[in-house]
Amino acid sequence: MVKKSQEYIVRIYTLNHQAQGIARIDGFVVFVDNVLVDEVVKIKIEEVKKEYARAKLIEVLEKSPHRKQPECPYYYLCGGCHLMHAKYQYQLSLKKLLVEDAFRRIGKLSPRINDVIGMEKPFRYRNKTALPVGGDYKNPQIGFYKKMTHDIVDIDYCLIQHEVCDDVIKGMKDLIRKYNIEVYSEKKHQGVLRHIVVRNSFAFNEMMIILVCTKVPENLETIKKDILNKFPKIKSLYVNLNPKRTNVILGEEDILIWGSSTIKDKIGNLTFEISPKSFFQVNSVQTEVLYSQVVKYIRNIDAEIVFDVYSGIGTISMFVAPFCKKVYAIEIVEDAVEDAKKSSKNNGISNIEFICGSAEIEIPKLMKSGIIPQAVILDPPRSGCEKELLESLIKQKIPNIIYVSCNPSTLARDSSILCSNGYEVVEVQPVDMFPQTFHVECVALLKKGCS
Numbered sequence: 001m002v003k004k005s006q007e008y009i010v011r012i013y014t015l016n017h018q019a020q021g022i023a024r025i026d027g028f029v030v031f032v033d034n035v036l037v038d039e040v041v042k043i044k045i046e047e048v049k050k051e052y053a054r055a056k057l058i059e060v061l062e063k064s065p066h067r068k069q070p071e072c073p074y075y076y077l078c079g080g081c082h083l084m085h086a087k088y089q090y091q092l093s094l095k096k097l098l099v100e101d102a103f104r105r106i107g108k109l110s111p112r113i114n115d116v117i118g119m120e121k122p123f124r125y126r127n128k129t130a131l132p133v134g135g136d137y138k139n140p141q142i143g144f145y146k147k148m149t150h151d152i153v154d155i156d157y158c159l160i161q162h163e164v165c166d167d168v169i170k171g172m173k174d175l176i177r178k179y180n181i182e183v184y185s186e187k188k189h190q191g192v193l194r195h196i197v198v199r200n201s202f203a204f205n206e207m208m209i210i211l212v213c214t215k216v217p218e219n220l221e222t223i224k225k226d227i228l229n230k231f232p233k234i235k236s237l238y239v240n241l242n243p244k245r246t247n248v249i250l251g252e253e254d255i256l257i258w259g260s261s262t263i264k265d266k267i268g269n270l271t272f273e274i275s276p277k278s279f280f281q282v283n284s285v286q287t288e289v290l291y292s293q294v295v296k297y298i299r300n301i302d303a304e305i306v307f308d309v310y311s312g313i314g315t316i317s318m319f320v321a322p323f324c325k326k327v328y329a330i331e332i333v334e335d336a337v338e339d340a341k342k343s344s345k346n347n348g349i350s351n352i353e354f355i356c357g358s359a360e361i362e363i364p365k366l367m368k369s370g371i372i373p374q375a376v377i378l379d380p381p382r383s384g385c386e387k388e389l390l391e392s393l394i395k396q397k398i399p400n401i402i403y404v405s406c407n408p409s410t411l412a413r414d415s416s417i418l419c420s421n422g423y424e425v426v427e428v429q430p431v432d433m434f435p436q437t438f439h440v441e442c443v444a445l446l447k448k449g450c451s
């Protein structure tokens with residue numbers, strides 16, 4: 001019987017979809033973080049459940065040739081990254097295996113999966129971060145949550161964020177101390193400042209800071225002046241009000257305190273407006289790679305009408321617009337749709353119709369009205385597509401579906417539904433949008449067969 005606090009020596013025989021190592025002790029499954037396949041490690045059991053246990057790595061006794069020293073001093077504490085102990089090439093091959101495994105296990109499919117397209121410089125790539133704030137005004141903590149907890153790992157910098165984020169971490173700690181800003185306590189549901197969200201444009205000298213607060217902080221006018229002095233790149237400063245006891249970071253109300261309501265960023269030659277609540281891919285460099293793959297498929301299809309479903313601020317729509325007659329872009333967040341309209345005008349693109357609404361309602365409606373696309377691009381949240389949406393595409397026998405996904409499990413699940421209804425996955429192209437983590441983005445091309 002596996003016992004809590006006991007130490008064991010085990011061999012790691014595989015990694016799961018969250019890059020956790022799996023070992024077996026007398027057949028009982030044990031999950032271990034920060035290990036690699038075939039390593040022999042000493043572990044200490046931290047938690048025993050009915051079907052599995054979790055253990056902490058104590059020592060690596062037989063090292064994988066793919067192991068390296070993590071560059072970040074916070075790595076073993078912080079839950080933000082999961083693979084910094086593995087060489088980058090190995091991270092990429094592992095992600096390919098994770099995608100293959102999801103298709104095989106969940107989708108019961110084995111499509112062609114290409115090698116993952118990685119980054120030349122897999123650090124400092126993120127353009128957005130949400131930093132929880134903890135501690136108190138004398139000793140503020142800003143960082144990320146420890147794995148599987150809401151305990152904050154206090155940091156001075158983060159190697160996957162842009163450097164301006166480090167300045168914000170340091171600068172905001174100074175301001176909390178200087179103005180005695182009341183820090184929010186999740187346990188007591190008391191205090192004011194909960195999170196600091198930073199959006200940073202890689203192409204332009206622009207940054208948005210959102211102070212997520214339970215109420216408007218006292219001295220806001222003075223704090224504002226100090227923020228503007230400290231962060232010269234700032235273009236937009238918001239207070240977002242989130243008074244609820246919730247894990248959701250942003251509350252409903254955004255109050256623009258200073259500057260422009262949006263910031264701009266660029267992907268390829270196109271410029272985009274971004275509001276606080278709008279989705280924008282976090283890795284601007286790799287987004288161009290991802291979208292190029294979508295464009296390649298669209299060009300080969302030679303489609304007149306394309307639906308861009310879950311369109312965010314219309315980025316994919318604008319990339320594919322030159323290669324078809326008309327794009328219909330469907331997105332549920334109103335601010336994102338407004339951003340998209342502004343950007344398409346600024347980019348001189350006039351063949352996109354932007355529709356604000358839920359995909360599962362708007363897509364069947366469009367097709368019922370006689371607008372039938374030759375290709376549909378899907379880019380849903382991690383939870384994947386609603387069943388009603390997939391059913392409407394199946395019913396209409398849409399010949400080409402390009403599925404962009406940040407979650408191989410739901411991509412495999414939805415592909416399986418489509419493949420049970422006459423579709424075939426032609427190929428899957430994974431792109432590494434999230435180096436040092438287990439996350440991977442994929443573009444899958446599905447075609448309706450003759451049946």
Ligand SMILES: C[S@@+](CC[C@H](N)C(=O)[O-])C[C@H]1O[C@@H](n2cnc3c(N)ncnc32)[C@H](O)[C@@H]1O
Pocket residue numbers: 278279280281309310311312313314315316330331332333336357358359360379380381382
């Ligand atoms: C992964 S993002 C993709 C956005 C965009 N395609 C891009 O590349 O930036 C998913 C988007 O779907 C939107 N969304 C979520 N549920 C939706 C629904 N039921 N109907 C339409 N859009 C939805 C989100 O607001 C978000 O903008």
